[in-house]
Structures are given as C-alpha cells and as structure tokens.
Amino acid sequence: MASTLLSKTTSDWCVKLLCPRYPPPPPILSHPPTLLLTWRPFRYFFSTKRLSTFLAMDGSKAGPLKELPLGIDATTEEEYASQSKLLQEFTSISSIDKAWIFKSDSGIGSQAMFSISQPNLLANKRKKFILSSHISRESNNSVNFQWAPFPVEMTGVSVIVPSPSGAKLLVVRNPENESPCQFEIWGRAQVEKEFHIPQSVHGSVYADGWFQGISWNSDETLIAYVAEEPSPSKPTFTGQGYKKGSSTEKDFGNWKGQGDWKEEWGETYAGKRQPALFVININSGEAQAVKGIEKSLSVGQVVWAPPVRGSHQYLVFVGWSEGTRKLGIKYCFNRPCALYAVRAPNFESEADGPELKDNSTEDVPVVNLTQSISSAFYPRFSPDGKFLSFLSARSSVDSGAHSATDSLHRIDWPIDGLLSSSAKIVDVVPVVMCAEDGSFPGLYWSSFLSNPWLSDGCTMIITSIWGSCEVILSVNVLSGEVIRISPTDSNSSWSVLTLDGDNIVAVSSSPVDVPHIKYGYLVDKESKNTAWSWLNVPSPTNECSEKVKSLLSSLQFSIMKIPLRDVSDSVTKGAAKPIEAIFVSSKTKRNDPFDPLIVILHGGPHSVSLSSFSKSLAFLSSIGFNLLIVNYRGSLGFGEEALQSLPGKVGSQDVNDVLVAIDHVIDLGLASPSKLAVLGGSHGGFLTTHLIGQAPDKFVVAAARNPVCSLALMVGTTDIPDWIYVEAYGSEGKNSFTDAPSAEHLTLFQSKSPIAHVSKVKTPTLFLLGAQDLRVPVSTGLQYARAMKEKGVPVKVIVFPNDTHAIERPQSDFESFLNIGVWFKKYLS
Numbered sequence: 001m002a003s004t005l006l007s008k009t010t011s012d013w014c015v016k017l018l019c020p021r022y023p024p025p026p027p028i029l030s031h032p033p034t035l036l037l038t039w040r041p042f043r044y045f046f047s048t049k050r051l052s053t054f055l056a057m058d059g060s061k062a063g064p065l066k067e068l069p070l071g072i073d074a075t076t077e078e079e080y081a082s083q084s085k086l087l088q089e090f091t092s093i094s095s096i097d098k099a100w101i102f103k104s105d106s107g108i109g110s111q112a113m114f115s116i117s118q119p120n121l122l123a124n125k126r127k128k129f130i131l132s133s134h135i136s137r138e139s140n141n142s143v144n145f146q147w148a149p150f151p152v153e154m155t156g157v158s159v160i161v162p163s164p165s166g167a168k169l170l171v172v173r174n175p176e177n178e179s180p181c182q183f184e185i186w187g188r189a190q191v192e193k194e195f196h197i198p199q200s201v202h203g204s205v206y207a208d209g210w211f212q213g214i215s216w217n218s219d220e221t222l223i224a225y226v227a228e229e230p231s232p233s234k235p236t237f238t239g240q241g242y243k244k245g246s247s248t249e250k251d252f253g254n255w256k257g258q259g260d261w262k263e264e265w266g267e268t269y270a271g272k273r274q275p276a277l278f279v280i281n282i283n284s285g286e287a288q289a290v291k292g293i294e295k296s297l298s299v300g301q302v303v304w305a306p307p308v309r310g311s312h313q314y315l316v317f318v319g320w321s322e323g324t325r326k327l328g329i330k331y332c333f334n335r336p337c338a339l340y341a342v343r344a345p346n347f348e349s350e351a352d353g354p355e356l357k358d359n360s361t362e363d364v365p366v367v368n369l370t371q372s373i374s375s376a377f378y379p380r381f382s383p384d385g386k387f388l389s390f391l392s393a394r395s396s397v398d399s400g401a402h403s404a405t406d407s408l409h410r411i412d413w414p415i416d417g418l419l420s421s422s423a424k425i426v427d428v429v430p431v432v433m434c435a436e437d438g439s440f441p442g443l444y445w446s447s448f449l450s451n452p453w454l455s456d457g458c459t460m461i462i463t464s465i466w467g468s469c470e471v472i473l474s475v476n477v478l479s480g481e482v483i484r485i486s487p488t489d490s491n492s493s494w495s496v497l498t499l500d501g502d503n504i505v506a507v508s509s510s511p512v513d514v515p516h517i518k519y520g521y522l523v524d525k526e527s528k529n530t531a532w533s534w535l536n537v538p539s540p541t542n543e544c545s546e547k548v549k550s551l552l553s554s555l556q557f558s559i560m561k562i563p564l565r566d567v568s569d570s571v572t573k574g575a576a577k578p579i580e581a582i583f584v585s586s587k588t589k590r591n592d593p594f595d596p597l598i599v600i601l602h603g604g605p606h607s608v609s610l611s612s613f614s615k616s617l618a619f620l621s622s623i624g625f626n627l628l629i630v631n632y633r634g635s636l637g638f639g640e641e642a643l644q645s646l647p648g649k650v651g652s653q654d655v656n657d658v659l660v661a662i663d664h665v666i667d668l669g670l671a672s673p674s675k676l677a678v679l680g681g682s683h684g685g686f687l688t689t690h691l692i693g694q695a696p697d698k699f700v701v702a703a704a705r706n707p708v709c710s711l712a713l714m715v716g717t718t719d720i721p722d723w724i725y726v727e728a729y730g731s732e733g734k735n736s737f738t739d740a741p742s743a744e745h746l747t748l749f750q751s752k753s754p755i756a757h758v759s760k761v762k763t764p765t766l767f768l769l770g771a772q773d774l775r776v777p778v779s780t781g782l783q784y785a786r787a788m789k790e791k792g793v794p795v796k797v798i799v800f801p802n803d804t805h806a807i808e809r810p811q812s813d814f815e816s817f818l819n820i821g822v823w824f825k826k827y828l829s
C-alpha cells in the first residue's frame with residue numbers, strides 16, 4: 001500500500017513551532033562533552049539553522065559545536081539515540097500476512113507457503129518474502145512443521161495467487177511507470193509462461209485488498225481479475241494548435257493537455273483509474289476486457305460462477321456505482337454495493353465443446369443478484385456450487401456510519417445457469433443489536449479467506465472482532481449457527497491464515513506476545529462435539545531479538561470492563577453496557593509510586609483497538625509507560641446499539657467514555673492522575689485534542705497523528721464530507737449531507753470540534769501529519785497547532801511529505817513513534 005517514492009527526507013520538512021512562554025529546558029551537558037552549556041538563547045534553541053561555533057559563558061571560543069538536526073536538541077539527543085536503537089529492534093519484527101496450503105508431493109501431510117513482510121528502513125519499503133514448510137500430523141494429536149532453512153525474497157511482486165489444484169502459481173508484477181503489466185505462470189520448478197499486457201489494454205492489477213479480485217477458473221486455463229481501465233486519451237496540441245481526434249502517440253511535435261478531471265475513490269486511491277474487469281487466457285496470453293458492464297460501475301472481488309455444461313461461463317463480482325460523485329472508500333463500508341453476474345468473454349482458442357461455438361458479442365445483460373439489499377461483497381460459492389454466500393454492510397450503508405455490524409447471507413444458485421435478479425436472499429447471520437454478556441456480539445469480519453469452507457461444504461471459517469479481541473468463528477451457512485472456535489479463555493487475538501483440509505493454520509498474538517503460529521483441529525470430528533484444540537507451532541517467524549523478548553516478558557495485560565457513569569434513560573440497552581479497555585503494564589512496578597500512563601485512542605470512530613501485538617505500542621510499553629487502550633462506545637465488536645449510540649454525540653459521549661476509563665484505573669490505584677499522556681490518530685486525534693481542551697489540567701503531554709481538529713475546516717476538503725454530517729448530526733446527517741454546507745451546518749461542526757476548546761489547552765502536543773492525507777487534510781492539524789502556538793503552548797510538528805492518512809511508510813512510522821517516545825519522556829520523566 002505504501003508508495004516508495006521519496007523526494008525529500010522527512011527531516012527537511014520538520015517544523016518545530018516556537019513557544020515563547022515556556023522556558024528552555026534545564027542546563028545540560030552537551031556536545032562536545034567538554035563544553036558546558038549553562039544557558040542557551042531562545043534563538044538557538046528554536047531556530048532552524050544551527051550555529052557552527054559557540055561561545056562559552058566566559059566569552060572564550062569553544063571550538064566547533066556539532067550541528068544538531070532539525071527538531072532535535074541537546075537535551076533530547078541522547079534519549080533520541082537510545083530509543084531509536086530499541087525501536088529499530090521492534091521495527092524489524094516480521095509479520096505473517098498470508099498463507100496457502102498445497103498437497104504434498106509425497107501424499108503425506110501438506111505443504112505450506114507463508115507470505116511474510118518486514119519493514120526495510122533504509123529502502124523505505126516493506127521487504128516481502130516466502131517461507132515454506134512441510135506439515136505432518138502425528139498420531140498423538142501433534143503436528144510437525146518442517147521449515148525450509150531460509151525464506152526467499154519476492155522482489156517487484158504485487159500479488160501471487162495459486163491455482164485451485166495448487167499446480168500453478170500466478171505472479172503479477174505491476175508496472176512502476178507506463179510499461180506493461182507482467183503476468184507470470186509458475187510451475188513447480190520454473191516460469192512456464194510470461195505475458196506483458198500493454199497499458200492500452202489495462203493499467204496495474206488491483207492489489208489493494210478491497211477492489212482486488214483474482215480468480216482462476218476450474219480448469220485453470222483462464223484468470224479473471226480487476227485492473228485499472230486503460231488511460232483515457234487526452235487532447236493533443238501541436239505547434240498549430242489542437243490536433244483533432246485522439247492519439248496516443250508521443251513525439252516532440254506535440255504535447256498533451258489534461259482533459260476533464262475524473263473523480264477518484266479518495267484516500268489511498270489518488271491517481272488510480274477506475275477498477276475494471278478482465279480475463280486472461282493463460283495458454284495464449286490474450287487478455288480481454290469483460291463486456292457489458294456500465295462505465296459508471298467500479299468493479300472488484302471477482303469470482304467464477306460454477307461451470308454449467310453446455311452453458312456460457314459467468315463471473316460474479318461486486319459493483320459500486322459512483323452516483324453524483326465518488327466519496328472516499330477506504331475504511332468506508334457505507335458505500336452501497338451489489339453482486340452482479342456477467343458472461344465471461346469467449347476466447348477463440350478455447351475448446352468449449354460443440355455446443356458453444358457462439359462467440360457473439362451481442363449484449364448479454366449484467367444481472368444484479370442482490371437488488372434487495374444495500375450492500376453485498378465477498379462472494380463465495382459453496383464447494384458444491386449450490387449456493388452463493390456473501391457479507392453485507394447494510395447497517396453501515398443504511399445508517400451512514402462508515403463501518404458497523406456486518407451480516408452474512410446466501411442465495412441459492414440456479415443449477416440450470418438461469419440467473420435472476422429476484423433470487424431470495426436468506427439471512428444467515430443477522431446484525432446483533434445488543435451484545436448480551438459473554439455471547440456473540442455480531443459479525444465484524446476482519447479478514448476473509450478466498451476458500452473459507454470446511455469439507456462439510458456448509459461451514460465457513462471467519463475471523464471476526466469480539467469485544468477487544470479478534471477471534472475465529474465457524475459459521476454454518478445452512479443453519480446459521482455461529483461458534484467461537486478460538487480459545488474462549490484467551491484474551492489474545494486470533495486470526496485464520498489458511499485451512500489445511502478441516503484443520504486451521506492461524507496466528508495468535510497479544511500486546512505482550514509477538515505473533516505465533518497455531519494449528520487448530522476439531523477434537524472429535526465424528527461426534528457432534530464442536531470443541532477445537534490448538535497446538536503451538538514452533539516457527540522461525542515466532543522469533544525476535546533477546547532484548548525484545550526480555551522486555552516483553554516483563555509486561556502483562558488485561559482487558560478491563562468499565563461501567564459507564566450517569567447513563568441516561570434514553571440510551572438503548574446495548575449502549576448502557578460497560579465499555580472495554582486494554583491495560584498494559586509492567587509486571588513489577590518500575591518507578592515509585594506509579595509508571596506514567598499513555599491513554600491510547602483509536603480512530604474511525606467505528607474501528608477498534610484489538611488485543612493483538614502492535615510493535616509501536618510494545619515499544620512504548622517497553623520504555624516505561626503503562627498503556628490504557630480505550631474502546632469507547634462506537635467501537636466495532638460490541639453490538640450495533642452501542643455502535644450507533646455515538647453518531648451525533650462525537651466530542652461528548654466518546655470524550656466522557658475515555659474520562660470514565662481513566663478514572664477507573666486511577667480509582668483502582670493503577671495510575672497516577674498527575675502522570676497522564678494521551679495519544680490518538682484521526683478520530684483518535686479528534687479525541688486527543690478534545691481531551692486536552694475539555695480537560696486542560698488532566699494530561700501532562702499529548703501526541704496526535706493526522707487529527708481531526710476542525711470539522712468545519714475539513715468538510716470542504718476531505719474525501720468523506722458525508723462522514724462529518726453523520727458523526728455530527730447522527731443518522732439524519734446522511735440525508736442532510738451536501739457539498740455546499742450552510743452557515744448553520746458549519747456552526748454545528750465548529751461547536752463539535754476540538755478547535756472550539758483550543759483556548760483552554762495547556763498540554764504540550766506533538767503533531768504528526770501526512771501531507772498527502774486526503775482523509776484528514778494536513779491543514780486541519782496545522783491550523784490547530786498554529787492556534788496552540790499562538791496561545792504559547794509548546795507544540796512540535798512533523799510533516800511527512802509523501803505520507804497519506806495512515807503514516808505507514810517505514811521511515812515515517814519509525815520517525816513518528818521515536819518522536820512520540822522522546823516527546824512523552826521529555827515531559828513525563
């Protein structure tokens with residue numbers, strides 16, 4: 001997802017804002033060690049240019065002073081250096097992203113391929129590699145993974161997809177410029193085919209995890225996929241003026257104009273052209289666009305429909321209409337979408353059988369299969385092809401909340417291939433409104449396998465969110481029965497990587513445990529007993545440095561249930577239930593009497609902080625901070641009523657929930673009221689800046705990543721102005737959304753924004769901002785930081801010129817958390 005372009009180093013762009021009201025830090029011993037700086041003028045301390053020589057207090061010339069980089073001063077340089085060493089150790093921990101299982105050549109056991117990634121700070125990219133293992137089940141209910149001695153790096157690879165039989169592997173390499181897109185078909189030992197698809201056919205293949213869809217047909221001759229439509233032709237001008245007609249030629253005698261601007265899908269999709277559907281024949285290398293799909297439909301997640309003998313092959317895909325304008329789609333499941341079926345193209349060379357010589361291009365209608373529901377995605381055919389199941393975010397679409405409780409559905413698939421747009425949609429897992437204590441809170445998918453089926457043909461294995469944990473569920477698509485099959489006595493998070501027949505290869509982690517591979521099997525397959533057993537899999541991927549191991553082993557965590565205060569009678573039952581927070585602390589008290597506490601707030605707001613491992617949070621715990629990670633009402637995983645209680649009340653209900661959680665740990669004697677820090681990104685940054693304004697004496701220090709500080713400013717520039725209406729007004733905001741906000745709208749937005757409280761703020765705050773953020777444009781954070789500076793409150797701002805909303809490029813992520821660590825230490829030590 002991260003772009004690899006680096007035009008300027010991030011430190012070139014660091015801005016440190018001057019705060020005249022706050023005195024410089026206390027005297028320190030600085031570089032060179034012989035030079036005692038008893039006092040430094042403000043000008044030096046805050047200036048962006050450094051003096052190269054320094055005069056000692058007695059006026060003698062002390063020789064050249066080492067230049068300090070922007071934003072680092074002599075008081076923090078030591079801390080910066082030592083924290084950076086530790087952060088590097090955390091950063092280098094690898095992540096297990098995906099896995100695939102293949103039949104073993106020997107017929108005994110199976111072969112697994114794990115896709116692993118690790119940030120490469122120097123290259124500012126994620127290194128991706130493949131690690132293989134042979135899996136054998138032993139008779140004594142144990143499992144043995146025999147790992148290949150080393151992983152193999154995958155360079156320049158955008159996506160890999162094995163064929164259904166596992167005999168072939170598709171490797172796609174997307175172009176970096178205008179060159180063709182490369183498709184490779186690999187056999188067991190070598191590349192068997194290589195095709196270059198020119199830009200005149202299509203651009204890059206989508207590998208974004210949302211529009212992305214790559215599907216092999218059952219006889220492994222065709223692959224359907226989603227790629228950017230070809231570049232539209234642009235007006236050409238020559239020395240004589242406009243040249244009539246379209247031309248793709250480029251020469252010195254002409255130049256291209258821009259033509260009309262086209263709306264895009266917002267954050268992380270800048271410069272991406274419309275996703276369109278293609279099929280490639282892997283015998284001939286011919287790639288064809290799928291015909292008949294309306295130009296205004298963006299497509300994704302394509303799969304082949306079960307083949308029907310003597311009939312044309314169909315593809316099923318998800319389609320998103322653009323309406324009057326495209327609004328940002330990243331993190332926004334409230335964009336209406338439907339499943340469609342379309343006839344796959346015929347290839348001349350295909351041996352379709354005698355009855356299928358018809359290669360006509362006559363228009364065959366595209367069938368909308370899910371007209372009666374506002375959202376349908378992730379289509380998955382049952383192994384016998386009798387039904388099609390899919391997920392839906394209808395609650396999100398209907399309410400306008402950008403994410404909400406999901407539901408699971410199925411439709412019967414016509415055996416005769418006669419498709420209908422009025423097929424009955426069966427609700428398999430409906431939306432859970434109120435999560436009863438300890439029971440299933442509703443479906444909140446977090447990852448979805450391309451083949452999620454157990455061998456009974458009706459049980460799907462799904463990773464979902466349950467309170468503050470990620471869990472593995474089995475869902476019977478015929479009966480609707482949902483069972484939590486990852487251990488119920490574990491507060492760790494679990495997610496499925498792949499299925500090995502009826503067994504599960506999963507990964508489990510916690511705030512204090514790096515990800516570990518687990519192998520799950522049904523204890524008694526024959527009986528009705530649904531208990532699963534989970535084995536630990538020793539793996540090279542479980543390893544981390546001795547230092548990290550020892551630091552993590554000194555930490556502990558718990559998930560706290562926190563009762564709400566003063567709940568009004570008007571709230572729904574589900575919104576009156578206790579909230580959860582994850583508390584991470586040292587096993588032994590490190591300082592007397594309390595370690596400082598960082599309150600951590602997720603964004604969204606309809607997202608969640610999970611009990612899974614986070615390198616950056618583990619780093620902060622390891623340098624001496626306890627963490628209180630609050631899942632305020634509105635978070636995913638706690639039922640629809642709790643989630644829907646927030647829109648219309650942002651800046652008050654969520655702020656109060658956080659304050660209640662803080663008081664809870666203080667009352668339990670786990671935190672000191674005078675040692676609090678707060679950290680959040682996006683909506684979490686909205687809460688961070690609200691908290692330092694509404695509770696100005698509570699926090700010693702704060703940090704905000706791309707924070708939403710002014711809804712009024714942001715509404716005209718964000719890719720999701722509708723989000724502002726829904727969160728500020730509640731679900732009626734969905735209908736009042738307009739791109740031309742009235743004065744009344746702007747007044748309400750202003751009143752609900754952190755900037756309305758900025759005059760009260762006293763807390764020194766670090767701002768980390770991505771200049772390419774289309775979601776929460778950089779101007780929002782800068783405006784707030786400037787307003788703080790105007791009031792004389794210490795502010796530090798780092799702008800990452802090439803980062804989008806998530807600030808996830810390896811160097812930017814590193815520099816962000818290093819600065820958070822140093823900033824918090826500076827004020828909380």
Ligand SMILES: CC(=O)N[C@@H](C)C(=O)N[C@@H](C)C(=O)O
Nearest residue numbers: 331402603604605682683684
């Ligand atoms: C829907 C959305 O993107 N909202 C943002 C304001 C936000 O909070 N984003 C979350 C997902 C984040 O953590 O970036």
